[in-house]
Amino acid sequence: KQEVTQIPAALSVPEGENLVLNCSFTDSAIYNLQWFRQDPGKGLTSLLLIQSSQREQTSGRLNASLDKSSGRSTLYIAASQPGDSATYLCAVWAARDDKIIFGKGTRLHILP
Amino acid sequence: EAGVAQSPRYKIIEKRQSVAFWCNPISGHATLYWYQQILGQGPKLLIQFQNNGVVDDSQLPKDRFSAERLKGVDSTLKIQPAKLEDSAVYLCASSYIYEQYFGPGTRLTVT
Numbered sequence: 001k002q003e004v005t006q007i008p009a010a011l012s013v014p015e016g017e018n019l020v021l022n023c024s025f026t027d028s029a030i031y032n033l034q035w036f037r038q039d040p041g042k043g044l045t046s047l048l049l050i051q052s053s054q055r056e057q058t059s060g061r062l063n064a065s066l067d068k069s070s071g072r073s074t075l076y077i078a079a080s081q082p083g084d085s086a087t088y089l090c091a092v093w094a095a096r097d098d099k100i101i102f103g104k105g106t107r108l109h110i111l112p
Numbered sequence: 113e114a115g116v117a118q119s120p121r122y123k124i125i126e127k128r129q130s131v132a133f134w135c136n137p138i139s140g141h142a143t144l145y146w147y148q149q150i151l152g153q154g155p156k157l158l159i160q161f162q163n164n165g166v167v168d169d170s171q172l173p174k175d176r177f178s179a180e181r182l183k184g185v186d187s188t189l190k191i192q193p194a195k196l197e198d199s200a201v202y203l204c205a206s207s208y209i210y211e212q213y214f215g216p217g218t219r220l221t222v223t
Contacts, residue, residue, distance in 0.1 A: 004154075043201075046213070103154055104152070104154045
């Protein structure tokens with residue numbers, strides 16, 4: 001059964017710093033991996049989608065990598081801003097279950 | 113392209129009352145999902161529809177929750193009667209070729 005883990009659960013970083021969020025999954029049989037942003041009490045906004053055949057995706061200050069063989073993904077945020085404060089969720093589309101499995105998220109707080 | 117629409121955005125009810133949520137997926141998306149997200153946790157799948165048929169409802173508390181997707185387009189999720197532990201954000205999503213798109217969510221508070 002696919003499991004997705006995100007570490008750390010919470011992170012506080014001074015504004016302007018670069019940071020990395022981690023996601024790990026137990027079964028490499030995935031169609032894709034997706035990073036979402038969620039503001040308190042709101043829905044999920046897709047940030048980056050990496051197909052299983054890809055190694056990374058970039059959008060602005062965000063870069064996501066995927067190492068399927070080791071079951072790991074990272075989300076790199078460059079030059080962090082207070083507006084980046086949110087919960088970041090990682091999800092994999094598990095091929096064996098044919099369903100999306102979410103991690104519990106990392107709560108990020110950027111200190112002004 | 114219009115996104116996934118949900119209503120209402122917020123709802124406050126007392127325990128034992130009933131509540132219904134509505135979702136309209138992105139046009140052309142055959143698969144529709146309802147998730148429950150309790151504070152501090154990842155979304156939990158309640159039910160998945162493929163067109164108007166149910167694919168997975170294994171985590172839906174069927175004694176109090178029901179969902180339908182008539183005509184394979186929009187969907188409603190109902191809770192009757194509500195319990196305090198149903199307080200959560202209810203998310204609707206639709207998908208096309210293994211990519212999900214989420215609506216803004218409905219924040220339910222049960223007092």
